[in-house]
Amino acid sequence: MADASTGVSMTEDELHALVGRRFPGGTRTIEHWENWLLTDCTGFTQLPDRLVHPIALFHVPIQGAGTSIAELFEISGARGAGSVGLDGYDWEYFSPLREGVEYRVEGSVIEVERTVSPESGGVADRFVYSIELTDPDGVLAARITNHWRIRR
């Protein structure tokens, strides 16, 4: 039974079945207001030339791919405060992102792994997804690979 600090139970077969699951895909345009607020949250000065703050590569790929943080929690079996942690990000920028450009966004779950703590016996699952953004000319603009850890 999961509590506030653990995700829902999931067999190892169910976990591995997630690999290859594709997100619906779609397009995403970053608006000026959104970039302004995002940049303001980081404490940085507003950027010139419609440049998007690089940190947009967290939510823009997720939303553009037709999914959401909530749905990723559901897919991975995360539930409640404390059940999910960030292991890390690998973000590649092939060209700077700009406001007002419609990016095509596609991605999938690429890797999972069950780990058991040798000390506590606690189970946690690595959940890794990758999403790519291409510009209107079909040129790859950015790729993200995000690593989450779901405590069971």
Added chain:
Amino acid sequence: MSGAGHDAVDVGAAIPEWSMEFVDPQRMKTMAAILRDPYEVHWDHEAIRPLGFDRVINQGPLNLSYVTNMLMDWQGAACVRRLNVRFTQPVFEGDRLVARGTVTSVDDVDAERRATCDIHLDRIQPGKPDETVLVGTAIIALTA
């Protein structure tokens, strides 16, 4: 944007630090709305107390943004080519953080000069050693 200029960038050079003097929970709320992030540890004190904390936890992307700000302040707003980071400790509202980095190599790639940098974000605590909350590497175009 200020920058040292790539002529001055050598292996071993320290990147000018960038500080977030106070991690503001109001910014976390705005960020949660932008991200459409339902994870209540970022905005609900009642949800965080059962986990043994009395301050809400900053979003990972915001932690990374402080390091990114350091890089953009150094080499310009379009300088970031790659970020590869691990989160080692949670960051809480009210924390004071400093982003730091060091150049580990300089190479010519795709017709531009790029620096690979070790990067980290440290929590500054009075009377205690600095605590690293994020570590990783960045690849930066030397554009300044």
